[in-house]
Each structure stands twice: as C-alpha cells, then as structure tokens.
Amino acid sequence: MTATQTQAAGPPQLVAPSVRRGLWSVAIAAYIVCTFDLGHSSSYRQGLLLVAASFAIMALSLDLVAGVTGMYSLAHAGLFAIGAYGTAILNEVHHVNVFVALPLVLAATAVVGLVVGALSIRVSGLYFAITTLIFTIIVNVLLSNLKVTGGFQGLPSPTFPNFPHSISSALGSSLAWAVSGCLFLTIAVIWSIRSSALYPVLLAIRDSEQFAAAAGVRTSLTRILLFGLSSALAGLAGWAFSFQGFITPGQFNSTASINILVMVILGGINTRVGPIVGAVFISLFPVVVSIDPLWQEILFGSIFLAVIVFVPEGFVGLLIRFGRLARYRWQRATVGSALGVTLDSSTGLSPATASFAPYAGPADRSSPALEARGVTFSYGGPTPALQGVDLVVAQGSIHGLIGPNGSGKTTMVNLLSGILTPQAGTITVNGVRAEGLHVWRHTDLGMMRTFQTAVMVRELTTAANVGVGLYNRYAHIGSRSLAWPVLPSARRDSRQMASTSRGALKNVGLGPEWSSTQVANIPHGVEQLTQLAAACVGSPSILILDEPLAGLSAEEVVSVSGILRSLQAAGVTTIVIEHQTRFIFDVCDQVTVLAAGVLVRTGAAADVRADPRVREVYLGQ
Amino acid sequence: MLLQAIVTGLSIGAIYGLVAMGFAVVFYVTRVINFATGQLLMAAVMIVAGLSESHWHAWVTIPLGLVASAVGAVLIYLIAVRPVLSFNRFSFAWLVSTLGVAIILASGAALIWGTSSLAFPRLLNDTDVKFFGAALSWQQIAGVGVAIVLTIGLELFRTRSLYGKLAVAISNDADTASSMGINVTAYAVWAFAIGGLLAGIAGVMVGPISFANPYMGDTYGIYGFVALMVGGIERPAASMGGGLVLGVLISIAATYINPLAADWFPFVVVIAVLLLTPNGVFRSGAVVKRLLASIGSQLPHVSPGSK
Numbered sequence: 001m002t003a004t005q006t007q008a009a010g011p012p013q014l015v016a017p018s019v020r021r022g023l024w025s026v027a028i029a030a031y032i033v034c035t036f037d038l039g040h041s042s043s044y045r046q047g048l049l050l051v052a053a054s055f056a057i058m059a060l061s062l063d064l065v066a067g068v069t070g071m072y073s074l075a076h077a078g079l080f081a082i083g084a085y086g087t088a089i090l091n092e093v094h095h096v097n098v099f100v101a102l103p104l105v106l107a108a109t110a111v112v113g114l115v116v117g118a119l120s121i122r123v124s125g126l127y128f129a130i131t132t133l134i135f136t137i138i139v140n141v142l143l144s145n146l147k148v149t150g151g152f153q154g155l156p157s158p159t160f161p162n163f164p165h166s167i168s169s170a171l172g173s174s175l176a177w178a179v180s181g182c183l184f185l186t187i188a189v190i191w192s193i194r195s196s197a198l199y200p201v202l203l204a205i206r207d208s209e210q211f212a213a214a215a216g217v218r219t220s221l222t223r224i225l226l227f228g229l230s231s232a233l234a235g236l237a238g239w240a241f242s243f244q245g246f247i248t249p250g251q252f253n254s255t256a257s258i259n260i261l262v263m264v265i266l267g268g269i270n271t272r273v274g275p276i277v278g279a280v281f282i283s284l285f286p287v288v289v290s291i292d293p294l295w296q297e298i299l300f301g302s303i304f305l306a307v308i309v310f311v312p313e314g315f316v317g318l319l320i321r322f323g324r325l326a327r328y329r330w331q332r333a334t335v336g337s338a339l340g341v342t343l344d345s346s347t348g349l350s351p352a353t354a355s356f357a358p359y360a361g362p363a364d365r366s367s368p369a370l371e372a373r374g375v376t377f378s379y380g381g382p383t384p385a386l387q388g389v390d391l392v393v394a395q396g397s398i399h400g401l402i403g404p405n406g407s408g409k410t411t412m413v414n415l416l417s418g419i420l421t422p423q424a425g426t427i428t429v430n431g432v433r434a435e436g437l438h439v440w441r442h443t444d445l446g447m448m449r450t451f452q453t454a455v456m457v458r459e460l461t462t463a464a465n466v467g468v469g470l471y472n473r474y475a476h477i478g479s480r481s482l483a484w485p486v487l488p489s490a491r492r493d494s495r496q497m498a499s500t501s502r503g504a505l506k507n508v509g510l511g512p513e514w515s516s517t518q519v520a521n522i523p524h525g526v527e528q529l530t531q532l533a534a535a536c537v538g539s540p541s542i543l544i545l546d547e548p549l550a551g552l553s554a555e556e557v558v559s560v561s562g563i564l565r566s567l568q569a570a571g572v573t574t575i576v577i578e579h580q581t582r583f584i585f586d587v588c589d590q591v592t593v594l595a596a597g598v599l600v601r602t603g604a605a606a607d608v609r610a611d612p613r614v615r616e617v618y619l620g621q
Numbered sequence: 622m623l624l625q626a627i628v629t630g631l632s633i634g635a636i637y638g639l640v641a642m643g644f645a646v647v648f649y650v651t652r653v654i655n656f657a658t659g660q661l662l663m664a665a666v667m668i669v670a671g672l673s674e675s676h677w678h679a680w681v682t683i684p685l686g687l688v689a690s691a692v693g694a695v696l697i698y699l700i701a702v703r704p705v706l707s708f709n710r711f712s713f714a715w716l717v718s719t720l721g722v723a724i725i726l727a728s729g730a731a732l733i734w735g736t737s738s739l740a741f742p743r744l745l746n747d748t749d750v751k752f753f754g755a756a757l758s759w760q761q762i763a764g765v766g767v768a769i770v771l772t773i774g775l776e777l778f779r780t781r782s783l784y785g786k787l788a789v790a791i792s793n794d795a796d797t798a799s800s801m802g803i804n805v806t807a808y809a810v811w812a813f814a815i816g817g818l819l820a821g822i823a824g825v826m827v828g829p830i831s832f833a834n835p836y837m838g839d840t841y842g843i844y845g846f847v848a849l850m851v852g853g854i855e856r857p858a859a860s861m862g863g864g865l866v867l868g869v870l871i872s873i874a875a876t877y878i879n880p881l882a883a884d885w886f887p888f889v890v891v892i893a894v895l896l897l898t899p900n901g902v903f904r905s906g907a908v909v910k911r912l913l914a915s916i917g918s919q920l921p922h923v924s925p926g927s928k
Binding site for chain 2 (some may be wrong): 072126129130134137138141142144145254258261262265266294295297298300301302303304305307308309310312
C-alpha cells in the first residue's frame with residue numbers, strides 16, 4: 001500500500017497540515033499578545049486573571065487524571081498547597097531563589113503524588129475519591145497546626161523578582177509573564193498527551209483495563225506515573241499561586257479540592273479547553289457578578305445545578321456535541337451518497353481480503369507454542385474451576401477449546417494469558433516459563449488475545465481502538481507523549497499506526513467506512529471484528545480468541561474462518577474457544593475438550609469428534 | 622475523666638452516626654452521596670429554631686422540621702440527582718449538583734434567618750444525670766437512645782424485609798432490577814426521604830446542645846462524612862459505628878491532648894483505618910473471617926470447600 005492510498009483511506013481532513021500549522025502560530029502569537037496586555041494592565045485586573053490562570057493549571061492537571069483515566073482525585077488541593085507552601089517556606093525561611101525553588105517544588109509534589117497514587121489506585125471509583133480526599137484533609141490539618149506554615153494565619157507571599165529595568169517598561173509585570181508561561185507549559189504538555197498515541201491507551205485503561213492490559217500496557221504503573229505528572233502540574237500551579245497574596249490553609253481545604261473538580265465538570269470533562277473555561281468561570285464569577293453576597297451564592301449554586309442537570313457534559317462538551325452534529329450533517333451532505341450505500345447494505349462487510357505479513361514465530365519451532373502441564377485453579381468455590389489440565393498447542397496450528405458452559409474454558413485462557421495465576425502446574429509460552437508473569441509480559445512473548453465480551457473505548461473510532469493493540473510495538477510512547485506533536489519520529493509513528501490499524505481492520509473485512517466510526521455507533525458484530533483486528537494488529541505469534549463468533553452473522557462467521565486460515569498461513573498459532581462446533585471442527589487442526597474443569601480429550605479434530613465420551617459430555621449423540 | 626470523655630464522645634458520636642446513616646441509606650440504594658445531607662440537618666434545625674422564635678410550640682415545630690428535611694431530600698433527588706443519573710449512571714456529576722443544592726440551602730437559610738445564630742428550644746437539655754462521676758444531660762442520652770433504636774430498626778428492615786433485599790438488588794444493578802419489575806425510582810425516593818429524615822432527627826437531637834446557624838450544615842456534613850468513611854460506606858449500621866468511634870476519639874483527643882487536637886486527631890485515625898482496611902472498620906469483620914478461613918484451608922483435613 002503506497003502512502004497516497006493510505007492518506008485517501010484515512011478520515012477526511014478538514015484542514016491541510018500547512019494551514020493547521022499557520023493557525024497554531026497565530027494562536028501562540030495571540031497568547032503572547034494577551035500576556036503582554038496582561039503585563040501592562042492594572043494590578044487589580046492582573047490579580048484576578050492570574051488567580052484564574054493558576055486555577056486553570058489546577059483544573060487541567062486534574063482533568064488529566066479524572067477525565068482521561070477516570071481517577072477522580074480530590075488530592076489536588078493538597079498537592080496545590082504543597083506547591084504554594086513549599087515555595088513560600090523555601091523562599092522565606094531558607095532564602096532559596098524562587099526559580100531554584102520551582103524544580104524542588106515540582107519534584108516534591110511529583111514524589112508525593114506518586115506515593116498517594118500508588119496507595120490509592122488499589123481502590124477505584126468513589127473509594128479513590130475518598131482516599132485522596134483524606135490526603136487533602138491531612139495536608140490541611142498539618143498546615144493549620146504546624147509552626148513553619150504559620151498555622152491558621154498562613155504565610156505572606158514570597159516576592160517575585162522584577163524584570164531588569166531595561167526591559168521591565170517594555171514587558172510590564174514579570175509575574176504575569178511567569179504565570180502565563182506556567183499555563184502555557186501545562187496546556188502544551190496536556191494537549192500533547194491528548195494528541196499522542198498514548199491518549200487512546202489511557203482511555204482504554206479508563207474504560208476497559210483488561211483490554212489495555214492484553215495489549216501489553218502496564219496499567220497500574222501507567223496510572224501511577226500519570227498521577228505523578230498531574231501532581232507535578234498541581235505543584236506548578238501552587239508555585240504560581242504563592243506569589244498572589246497571603247496563603248492560608250483555608251484556600252487549600254477539602255472544599256477547594258471539590259471546587260477544582262467542579263471546574264472540570266462544569267467546563268467539560270475530558271476536553272481540551274473545558275477545564276480552562278470552568279476555572280475561569282468559577283474564579284471570576286464572584287467578582288464579575290457583584291450583587292448581595294447571599295444572592296450571589298444562591299445564583300452560584302443554581303448555576304452548578306442548572307449546568308449539570310441540563311448540560312451534564314459541561315459548557316465545552318455541549319459545544320463539541322453541536323460541532324459533531326454539524327460536521328456529521330456536512331459530511332452527509334457532501335459524501336453522503338457513497339457512505340449511505342455501504343451502510344445500508346446487509347452487513348457492511350467488504351469481502352475479506354486478508355493479507356497478513358508472514359510471521360515466523362520463534363526461531364526454535366520444535367518447542368510447542370503453548371504448553372500447560374497439570375494446571376489447577378480454584379476461585380474459592382466448592383470445586384476447583386480447573387484440575388490438573390494439560391494442554392499442548394503446536395506451533396502454527398489452530399487449536400480449538402470446547403466444552404459445556406462452566407467447564408473452565410475462559411478460566412483456562414485467562415491462565416494462559418496471565419490474567420490469572422494457576423495454583424499448581426506450569427505454563428510455557430514459546431519455550432519461556434510464563435505462569436505468574438504479568439499480562440503485559442505475555443504480549444512481549446508474542447501473545448495477544450480477545451475477550452468474550454468486547455469492551456472498547458466508545459468515544460474513539462474503531463481504528464484508534466485497534467491502535468491500542470500496537471502499544472508495545474513502538475518504543476517510549478509514554479515519555480514521547482509529553483512532546484508528541486513536535487517530534488518528527490512521533491508524527492511518523494502516528495501516521496504509521498493509523499495506517500497499520502486501518503490495514504488490520506481491512507484484513508478482518510472492515511473497510512474505511514468503519515475505520516473512522518466511533519465504537520459507540522457500531523453494531524455488535526463489527527465490535528467483535530474490531531476486537532479481533534486489535535489483537536492481530538501487533539503481529540502476534542500466538543493469538544487467543546474467546547468466543548470470537550458471538551453475535552456474528554453466518555456470512556461473518558465464514559469470513560472469520562478465512563481470517564484464521566490466512567493467519568495460519570502467516571505462521572500464527574491460534575487458540576479459539578467457540579460453541580459453534582461446525583466452525584471448530586471445520587477450521588481447527590487440534591481440539592481439546594473440557595468438562596467440569598477436567599480434560600476429557602485432546603487430539604486431532606477428527607479423532608475428538610468421533611470420541612464417544614466427547615459426544616456424551618458435549619456434542620450429543 | 623476517661624468515663625466522662627467516653628460518654629460525651631458517644632453522645633456526639635451518635636449525632637455524627639445519624640448523619641452518616643443519612644449518607645449511607647442514600648448510597649445503599651442509589652450509589653450517590655448526597656453532599657447536601659449536612660444542609661438538611663441545618664434546615665430542620667433552622668425551621669424549629671425560627672418558628673420557636675415566633676412562639677410556636679416545640680411539638681409543632683419539630684415535626685415540621687423533620688418533614689421539611691425529608692421532603693427536601695426527595696426534592697434533591699428529583700431535581701438534582703435523577704436527571705444526572707439518567708444521563709450517565711457512572712459519572713460523578715451528582716457531586717456537583719448536590720453540592721450546588723448545599724450552597725443554595727445554606728445561603729437561602731442565611732437570607733431568611735440571617736447569618737447570626739438562633740436559640741433552639743432547650744427540650745431535655747436542662748436536666749443532668751450523674752453516674753460514676755460522669756454527667757450527661759437527658760438530651761444527650763435521648764440522642765444515643767434514638768440512634769440505637771434507629772440503627773437496629775434500619776438494620777432489621779434492611780436484612781429481614783423484602784424491601785431491604787430489593788434495595789441491594791437495585792444498588793447492584795438498577796437496570797436489571799428495573800426489568801424485574803421493581804420501581805427503582807420509588808426506592809430511590811424512599812431512600813432519600815429516609816436519609817433526609819435521619820439528618821433531620823440528628824438536627825433535633827443536637828439542636829438543644831449546639832446552636833442554630835445557617836452554616837452548621839458544613840460542620841455536621843463533614844463529620845458525618847468522615848464517620849461514614851471510618852465505619853464503611855456499604856452498610857448503614859456500620860456507619861453508625863463509625864460515628865460513635867469518631868465521637869469518642871474526638872472527645873478523648875480534646876480531653877487528653879488539647880482542645881485543638883479534636884481537629885486533626887480524627888483524621889489521623891481515618892488514614893490509619895483506610896490504610897488497614899480501605900472499606901472501613903466495620904467491614905473488617907469480613908476480612909477477619911476470610912483470614913481465618915484462608916488459614917483453615919491451608920490445614921489438612923479441613924474440607925476443600927472452605928475459602
């Protein structure tokens with residue numbers, strides 16, 4: 001496939017890259033002009049806007065963990081406080097220059113964030129919020145009671161050095177430039193992550209941790225590191241905030257933590273500008289609307305309520321919804337006719353033209369791809385789910401795993417792929433002992449898998465979801481995501497991942513009309529095939545499919561058979577759980593039958609089919 | 622002195638426990654934390670105190686206050702929670718909307734009754750009981766008594782009645798429960814009403830000992846919430862236990878460390894609790910059982926079925 005074809009198959013680009021680059025330059029220039037204006041405006045206006053900017057940094061940093069990875073942290077006011085108090089104490093007590101204090105404060109908040117994150121991710125959802133809220137409360141109690149923090153009185157703000165006299169008349173307030181620079185840095189880092197190949201992976205961790213883990217992502221570590229990054233940004237906000245007047249414990253209490261979350265939700269969670277809009281709105285509201293303070297509070301509360309009830313996705317979320325609608329109308333008006341035909345056809349499947357790159361597998365073809373010996377596993381119930389099961393899968397074969405419901409098939413593949421650890425027995429993957437290894441280590445050994453019920457990121461396109469499967473095929477996605485748009489290698493990888501993903505979708509029979517559709521809008525069968533594509537995209541040597549045919553039409557079943565055969569031709573070993581016995585005995589070389597956690601028979605497909613015991617426990621006479 | 626600290630702690634802990642149960646009953650059914658629970662307590666207290674200023678009798682004002690807190694809670698569900706849940710059942714948007722209601726209630730009360738404190742009817746607060754050198758007013762004793770009766774009553778209702786069992790079904794999977802013909806909305810309305818009523822009762826119990834102020838909801842809301850975390854969020858009775866533990870700890874800290882320690886000591890306890898058992902102290906019964914069972918399963922001749 002040539003480069004031009006790849007471009008044509010991609011989603012329609014609204015603006016050319018050169019135009020886009022121009023728009024970015026204009027935006028950055030406008031940002032500098034605004035900062036310049038702010039540097040020269042009255043100290044009252046400056047005070048308001050700089051506080052708003054500090055909270056914008058806070059809200060952006062919180063959205064990175066809350067919106068993108070679903071960790072609703074209430075630790076952020078505490079981290080904010082560490083940044084602000086840290087700067088003030090270092091400067092006033094230890095006479096450290098504020099610019100030397102900045103990296104120290106960032107490092108301190110990052111380390112604290114890593115610890116808090118590591119302790120809190122053991123629990124999820126509401127418990128995560130509560131555990132992190134406790135952190136903020138502790139920090140607040142310490143601030144109110146320690147001598148070095150000035151107790152309830154707090155600390156005066158450190159003085160921020162002015163520009164040298166020669167340029168200070170030209171640039172104005174140095175603090176305005178510093179805070180504006182902090183905000184710019186935060187926006188740059190977060191928008192970079194949002195445009196990187198890491199972003200779909202983070203959403204996958206949020207929505208379907210299993211799917212991400214099966215793609216080779218170290219989900220817990222990623223969460224903790226992201227929390228550390230978010231904490232460092234909160235520390236940056238604290239540094240900027242410390243120069244804006246007296247700091248007191250009351251500014252960083254649990255209510256402040258909740259307020260930051262409110263900013264994110266009100267502005268639009270998991271959007272680029274939503275957190276900024278929310279932060280500006282909440283910090284400026286009491287100043288702009290100057291009526292009786294009690295009525296003002298009531299109005300404030302009513303706005304909370306009204307926005308959440310009528311526009312739960314927040315200000316910016318609402319605009320995005322309208323934008324999507326408009327773009328959809330526009331697309332239908334322009335390219336609708338071509339798209340409509342494919343969508344109306346019975347399955348929407350292109351004829352499968354699978355062309356997998358030949359995969360050699362490990363050099364040593366003599367050892368089996370997978371070998372399980374005496375595997376025993378119990379969930380704790382009265383009978384073990386698996387007892388002493390042996391399973392040997394030859395290199396390059398298609399191996400069926402069948403049995404009645406509850407016979408332990410899914411438990412078996414969960415053990416093989418590292419999601420569960422057997423209580424007894426050994427598992428060898430491509431000659432490497434693998435029982436007890438993490439899931440992501442299995443992908444390093446060349447194994448990929450699908451799940452019985454596919455859960456993918458609904459707000460991303462099928463192609464972006466498939467791209468998650470490429471995560472460990474590219475080096476340093478995590479660290480490069482911090483400066484993704486400006487790295488030529490990263491831009492190249494993005495393009496390559498997109499075209500590889502679309503290629504993988506095409507291989508399972510899903511053409512370009514599907515690859516740019518959101519998973520939320522696709523039928524179940526297409527979702528199953530997308531999952532298959534996500535497992536195949538990283539050219540695994542071993543593929544494990546848990547009921548890949550569930551919900552597929554007869555035509556699609558035939559197409560999956562074809563896909564498995566072309567994978568076999570490319571050298572891939574496949575293990576497939578399925579209830580459609582005709583499919584199993586048609587496509588598999590070897591079949592293993594389980595019943596009630598015990599091995600009934602394993603062998604060549606024809607022999608297994610003829611075995612009277614197999615007929616008795618599963619096939620029927 | 623220790624006895625005095627403990628009984629004083631129990632009496633204030635019972636109030637925190639009632640507020641915590643108000644949180645927990647709502648959470649039990651709807652998986653929502655109603656952050657305006659403290660403000661519902663305040664509403665009941667302010668209505669009783671405000672009407673008493675106009676010389677209404679306590680027998681009239683107290684029922685009115687309780688009804689107001691229950692009805693207020695139902696309105697919160699209908700206006701601030703239900704629309705949000707119908708958009709996305711798993712988002713935290715209810716945090717923002719119930720917090721909005723809390724702000725409106727506190728400021729509204731301040732508009733109506735002013736920001737300074739009002740007197741609450743003394744009720745049973747004028748007579749003390751002395752035992753073994755410790756003293757408590759009848760009002761405090763009544764608070765503990767009411768808390769015990771309500772805890773036992775709710776626990777029996779939850780575990781013995783069909784309604785209680787259906788509530789578990791709803792909290793686990795509202796969609797499936799709904800398809801089984803359970804009126805999920807009615808259960809949520811009742812949960813909010815009971816939660817509001819518990820907050821109101823806590824208000825009536827604490828009013829004579831404390832003060833009536835539009836902003837008192839913050840204090841009791843936060844302590845009730847901490848009690849909820851100490852006790853564990855999954856069972857209303859456990860949250861009452863959390864309240865009692867919290868109350869005693871605060872009282873002991875104020876007596877033996879210094880009065881300011883009451884501000885930070887409870888939180889130290891909460892951290893310790895969350896580090897040891899992330900799901901609360903009174904869930905650890907299950908933890909202990911599991912631990913014993915796992916030791917048991919290591920031993921030979923114990924039936925292989927034990928966990």
